[in-house]
Amino acid sequence: MKKFLFGTTAALVISSLCLPVTASTPLKLFFNGKASSINAVMINGSAYVPVRYVSENLGAKVTYINGTINITSKDAAATSGNVLTFSKDELSKMRILRVGEKLEINDLKYSVLALVHEQKKGVDYDKIIYCEETTGIVGNFGELPSFAIQINGKITKLTDYSFSAEQDTKDYKRVYSYSFPHKGEIQCIYYFVNGFQKSKTPIGRWIP
Secondary structure: HHHHHHHHHHOEOOOOOOOOOOOOEEEEEEEEEEEEEEEEEEOOOOOOOOOOHHHHHHOOOEEOOOOOEEOOHHHHHHHHHHOOOOOOHHHOEEEEOOOEEEEEEOOEEEEEEEEEEEEEOOEEEEEEEEEEEEEEOOOOOOOOEEEEEEEEEEEEOOOOEEEEOOOEEEEEEEEEEEEEOOOOOOOOOEEOOOOOHHHHOEEEEEEE
């Protein structure tokens, strides 16, 4: 339903505007299974609904300025502050590894073991499975890491995810996963040891 509603917004009208329509047929509008206080209309075989009503009920912000309609979703607003950029010099110094390869720093080894795609209740998810282990007897791993993903050249911090253990934590090894809703091809996974707050640059980037 959400995809259908947003897919039709290109031909919608803002509810606060009074635009003339002809040959229209009113249609009962249901929003998330509940009858709406407003109607949709059918004009020449196409369904039209008020863009402000639908967008704001889906958590988006609608503005009308100088004849232009702007729709901004919460996801877009949240993502804009999480976009990362690196200089060519920073990228050149960053290790590039394949998923499954290990990167050793001092007495610790880091690796992205797998990038798994799965579907839950019709929603697409990706899961990053990573491993941190030590060559010593007892590992001092520090805080949990953070990850960023690159899609179509754009690098975005991963902030909306569920965290789980893939196997029992041992003194010398921990294997966890970050699962997040996503659809599309991930080009790179950026690994930030001890999280975004303490690690300004990743230790490396893993390519699926």
